[in-house]
Each structure stands twice: as structure tokens, then as C-alpha cells.
Ligand SMILES: Nc1ncnc2c1ncn2[C@@H]1O[C@H](COP(=O)(O)OP(=O)(O)OP(=O)(O)O)[C@@H](O)[C@H]1O
């Protein structure tokens with residue numbers, strides 16, 4: 001069944017190995033969606049993500065802040081989400097406060113398999129389904145998920161809890177969440193990798209797991225990919241120059257640098273292919289930019305590149 | 319690295335993706351080549367690296383690296399190198415089996431849902447890495463064990479993991495909450511227990527009663543094991559803090575991992591862990607020449623390039639980019655050296671090929687060699703190896 005382009009899905013999760021650029025890609029994507037006129041919410045899940053380093057403002061935990069026109073950000077924290085959930089469930093303020101202060105309660109929520117992930121996912125679901133004046137509050141939500149293992153646990157939280165909790169209110173709610181998360185029209189996962197073996201294999205394994213569990217995966221992003229401005233014949237003549245006794249040190253160094261660029265690009269191209277094959281997904285490619293600080297234009301450049309990539313528009317196998 | 323000779327434990331730490339696993343393997347290779355019986359504990363190595371080290375996909379037992387492969391890579395192998403991959407769950411299961419008073423208690427824990435969750439959780443990896451280290455040191459089969467550490471957003475995580483885990487297993491608050499079921503009756507804090515009752519009923523509403531049963535069963539099973547558990551954590555801490563250990567901190571020549579490396583180094587020093595060296599990995603070496611390649615177009619024409627001018631200018635741009643990268647890396651190395659004020663820095667160049675074969679590792683080993691030097695001070699003069707050592711209490 002052809003799935004809609006990623007840019008048409010309301011809820012997007014950005015997943016990948018630690019440090020590969022999830023926060024950067026989520027920021028670029030959210031910015032691109034907002035630029036297209038969608039009222040967009042960027043959600044960071046793991047605390048201390050680098051959203052602030054990209055936009056100059058740290059997403060607050062209580063209410064969304066507008067980073068750019070139409071682009072809002074919020075930080076979802078498991079503790080806070082738990083408190084909100086409690087206040088909905090208990091409705092008695094002192095009781096909620098007592099619970100949140102209780103060390104034992106925190107220990108239970110830490111020990112309970114998947115509970116922190118469930119309330120986090122529940123909060124995201126809440127935001128994704130929020131309606132005001134008959135219209136959805138958010139046109140698009142981009143979730144900057146935690147690194148692979150924790151990210152998968154987050155996506156899987158509703159299904160796990162439904163299996164564990166049997167019947168009752170929490171199970172019904174888990175069901176409702178699960179329906180949204182698995183809906184390929186509404187939700188899409190973007191898996192990010194850098195062109196390195198570990199990141200690529202981790203991405204491929206995560207995609208296989210998600211497919212098995214019916215989570216709709218939309219596309220892969222290869223981040224910080226080196227490209228080369230040299231054509232196929234260039235390397236041969238450059239190598240000839242490198243071996244030419246007439247070449248001076250500067251000429252040799254230039255030929256060497258050019259050949260290193262060719263090798264680097266070839267290395268990355270191999271890994272990008274491995275990513276596409278391993279995930280059986282279209283791959284969007286992003287270059288490494290010199291600077292990502294606010295005002296440097298780095299995230300804007302990545303955003304424009306990403307939004308123009310055909311991999312985002314395609315109908316990824318899901 | 320001279321300061322690692324004769325040590326029994328080398329711990330390799332640093333930010334995610336900087337090259338901890340690579341450096342662990344390369345250090346192990348160097349120590350083994352120099353004559354030691356070495357075990358390297360790797361954590362989630364790249365598949366090709368695992369294959370090169372002879373680690374099969376499953377199990378966490380040590381495997382001998384074929385000395386012929388090492389010699390083919392141009393290194394004489396005077397000792398032995400064993401490599402293994404950490405399997406946190408297997409290590410945790412062994413720890414439980416060792417500490418459990420009887421088979422029934424062991425099985426109860428191993429089956430418990432909370433235990434399954436805990437032993438697979440992120441913190442368990444850190445905890446079990448040091449536990450596995452302890453096992454290997456205790457076995458007496460090795461002169462030195464090199465320990466890779468798990469990728470963490472925060473490189474300091476792994477130092478705190480054992481204590482966090484012990485505290486959790488101790489579960490004071492939980493025992494109170496769960497009441498006599500978990501043995502809290504003995505503490506007798508009745509007032510808190512009344513509050514706990516309410517907490518419990520809320521949690522039960524959230525998660526179902528089964529979960530609470532699992533948690534209290536889990537804690538109950540740990541009764542009587544807690545002591546052995548925390549003794550073990552203390553023994554691990556003592557080993558890591560002793561003079562037979564050295565910490566090696568790995569970073570890349572970029573501001574973010576470098577500031578993590580500085581924080582980790584300071585923290586280690588503050589807590590009297592024995593410091594070894596800082597490795598700056600994947601540093602782009604400066605291209606050999608500084609002049610402009612004015613004669614390149616002519617040479618390219620001579621070599622038969624169809625568009626020698628265009629190609630020459632693209633190659634000149636590549637050279638400029640390489641020079642800029644090398645300058646940025648050198649700047650970062652200088653800043654790091656300044657921030658650390660003193661410890662030896664070992665510089666490992668960025669290699670064209672991923673060092674996932676023994677030959678590539680050998681290149682890293684050579685770079686780590688005995689020339690741990692401090693470029694911030696006097697390039698070329700290696701500081702005395704014990705310069706960075708702090709008194710351990
Ligand atoms: N395309 C890019 N060009 C240049 N630098 C990049 C690019 N993508 C990411 N980076 C840099 O790489 C580092 C890691 O990126 P980022 O924080 O987005 O990764 P992450 O996957 O969110 O990490 P974590 O798992 O720690 O949350 C940052 O320093 C970031 O600035």
C-alpha cells in the first residue's frame with residue numbers, strides 16, 4: 001500500500017544511534033514543515049538535547065515556545081508527563097503533589113517496565129490529537145526521539161503496556177495511542193545514520209524491528225555525508241601527478257588532498273548504499289555544514305536540502 | 319603508552335562515537351605485542367572489527383586473536399591478545415547465580431519481570447562492564463584487562479552506574495512503600511507506610527497489580543543478597559581507584575567531545591582515580607606543504623587531463639579545505655591541552671580507512687606508541703610517564 005509522503009504525516013519520529021544527528025535532522029525537518037505553512041511542534045524527548053544550540057532557545061517543559069514563525073518547541077519530560085497524567089487520573093491536587101514528592105513513587109515508576117516511556121508517549125499522543133475550535137492544534141509534530149534502544153522502547157511503549165496491563169482504563173488508553181502510532185497515514189519514522197558501519201547497522205536493525213512490530217517507517221536520512229567534486233577520470237590523472245617526479249611539494253599535497261576527498265566520498269557513498277539496502281528505504285542525504293549555531297544559516301541550509309530531497313516525498317515501503 | 323605498562327586494568331572512556339572501542343582494541347594489541355597476556359572487553363564493536371578480533375556473534379567468552387594475523391600486520395606478538403564482547407545480561411545472570419543463596423532464589427530473580435527490565439536497561443551495561451572486568455581480573459588468566467565503556471550521552475555515566483544500581487536494588491523507599499511484602503515491616507516507619515499505601519493504590523490503578531507483585535518479589539529475592547551485591551560494587555570501585563589501574567580518556571578534535579573529556583578528566587582527578595592519558599582520535603594531519611600548487615594544471619595537462627585548469631582549481635580547493643581542517647584540529651588539540659593543563663595527549667590521525675582490521679588497529683597502536691606528548695608544551699619531548707598520576711587515597 002503506498003503511504004503518503006513523510007511531509008504529509010502529522011506525527012514524525014526521528015530515530016537513530018546516539019550522536020548521529022537526530023536533533024539536527026528533527027530541527028531541519030520541523031523548520032522545513034513550518035516554512036511550508038504548517039503549524040509545527042518540535043518535541044524533544046531526551047533532556048539536554050541540542051535544540052537550544054541550533055535555535056538559541058531551549059524548549060521549555062511546561063508550554064511550547066515559538067522559535068520561528070509557525071515553529072514551536074516543547075520538551076517532554078517523563079517526570080512532568082507522569083505528574084500531568086496523575087492529575088488527570090486523580091483530580092485531587094494534594095494527592096498529586098504527595099505522589100510526585102514521594103521518593104518511593106519515583107522508584108516504582110523507574111522500576112516499572114516501560115511506564116516512563118508510556119507516559120511520555122501518552123503526552124505526545126495528547127499533543128498530536130489536541131483539538132481547538134474544531135481544528136487540530138498542531139498540523140505537524142516532529143519528535144526528536146532518544147537514541148535507538150530508548151527510542152524503540154518509546155515507540156513500543158503502548159503495545160507493551162497493553163500486553164502487560166490486561167484490561168482496564170490504562171489498557172484502553174494504550175490501545176488508542178497504539179492506533180495513532182501505527183497509522184501509516186498519520187505517523188512516520190525517520191531513521192538517521194551517519195555514513196559509518198555501526199550507525200548504519202544499528203539503523204537497519206531498528207527498521208527491521210519496527211517493521212516487525214507494525215510501526216510505519218517512512219525514510220532514512222544519511223547525515224554529514226561527504227561528497228566529491230571530482231569525476232570518475234580525475235582520480236587516475238591525480239594519481240599520475242602524485243607519482244610524477246616533476247611535481248613539487250604543493251602540487252603533490254593538492255593531488256593528495258583531492259584523492260583523499262575522492263576516497264572519503266567513495267567511503268560515504270558505500271555506507272549510504274548499505275543504509276538504503278539494509279533498511280530497504282529511500283535515503284535522503286545531508287552534507288556536513290561548517291556551523292550549526294543560531295544565525296549561521298546552517299540549519300536553514302540543511303532544512304532546504306532535506307525538504308528538496310525526493311526521499312521525503314516518495315512512498316516509502318512501510 | 320609507557321604509563322600503561324605493568325598495569326592490571328586500563329579503562330577507556332569518552333563521549334559517544336569518538337573511538338573508545340577502536341582505542342581499546344589498539345591499546346590491547348600494543349600491550350600484547352609488548353609481551354603481556356591481555357584481555358580486551360569490547361562493547362558493541364562494529365561487526366567488521368569483531369570479526370577481525372575473532373569475536374563470534376554470540377556469547378561473551380574471550381577469544382584468542384590469531385598471532386599470525388598480528389604479525390602479518392607488521393607487529394611482533396610477544397604476548398597474547400584475547401578479545402570478547404560484553405553481554406550485560408549474561409554477566410548480570412552470572413552475578414545473580416553467584417550471589418543467590420540457593421537455586422530457587424536464583425531462578426525466582428532470573429524469571430522476574432522487573433529483573434529482566436533492569437538487566438536490559440541502559441545503566442546495567444555500565445554496571446556490568448565493570449563487573450565483567452572484575453571477573454576477568456579475578457580469573458588470574460590475564461596480566462592486564464582493557465575495558466571499553468558503553469556509548470553514553472554523558473561520559474561520566476559509567477562511574478555512577480554501579481552506585482545507582484546498588485541503591486536501586488537496596489530499594490529503601492520501595493520496601494517502605496510495599497510494606498511487609500518486601501520486608502519493610504522491620505524498619506517500622508508506620509507514618510510513611512500510611513502514605514505509601516495511598517501511593518501504592520494509585521500505582522496499582524496505573525499499572526495493574528501484577529507489576530507491584532513483581533517489584534516486591536524482586537526486592538524480596540534480593541534480601542540477603544544485597545550485602546554481597548554492594549560488597550561487589552565496593553570491590554569494583556577499589557579496583558578502579560587502585561594504582562594498578564589507569565584511565566584513558568578518548569576524545570575527538572571537536573569542542574563537544576573535548577569539553578566532555580575535560581569534565582571527565584577533572585572528575586576522575588577529583589575522585590582520585592588513577593589517570594593515564596588523553597587520546598585525541600581522528601585528528602587530520604596537516605598536508606605536507608603550505609605553498610600554493612601553481613604548477614598543478616601543467617602537470618595534469620601532461621598527465622592527459624581533459625580539463626587541467628578546472629581540475630587543478632578543484633584540487634587546490636581540496637588542499638585548502640584539508641589545510642583548514644588540519645588547522646582547526648590543531649587549534650582544538652591546543653585548546654584541549656590548555657584546558658587540561660598538563661596531562662599527556664596522544665594524537666591519533668584520522669585514517670583513510672576505518673581501522674576495523676588488525677592492520678588498521680596496528681596503525682592506531684603505533685600512533686598511540688610511546689610518544690604520548692603534550693603539543694601544548696614542547697612537541698617531541700615526552701613528559702615523564704607518571705606526570706599525570708595523582709595520589710590515590
Ligand atoms: N549535517 C551536519 N553538519 C555539521 N554538524 C552536524 C551535522 N549534523 C550533526 N552535526 C553535529 O554533530 C553533533 C551531534 O548532532 P546531534 O546533537 O544532532 O545528534 P543526536 O543524534 O541528536 O545526538 P544525541 O544522541 O546525543 O541526542 C552536534 O555537534 C551537531 O552539531
Ligand SMILES: Nc1ncnc2c1ncn2[C@@H]1O[C@H](COP(=O)(O)OP(=O)(O)OP(=O)(O)O)[C@@H](O)[C@H]1O
Pocket residue numbers: 196197198333334335336337338339340341361364467468469470599600601666667668669670671672673674682
Ligand atoms: N583514527 C581513526 N581514523 C578513522 N576512523 C576511525 C578512527 N578511530 C575510529 N574510527 C572509526 O570511527 C567509528 C567510531 O569508532 P568507535 O566505534 O571506536 O567509537 P566509540 O567511541 O567506541 O563509539 P560508541 O560510543 O558508539 O561506542 C568507527 O567506524 C571506527 O572504525
Ligand SMILES: [Mg+2]
Pocket residue numbers: 022023024049050144
Ligand atoms: Mg539529540
Ligand SMILES: [Mg+2]
Pocket residue numbers: 338339340361362363466467468469
Ligand atoms: Mg564503542
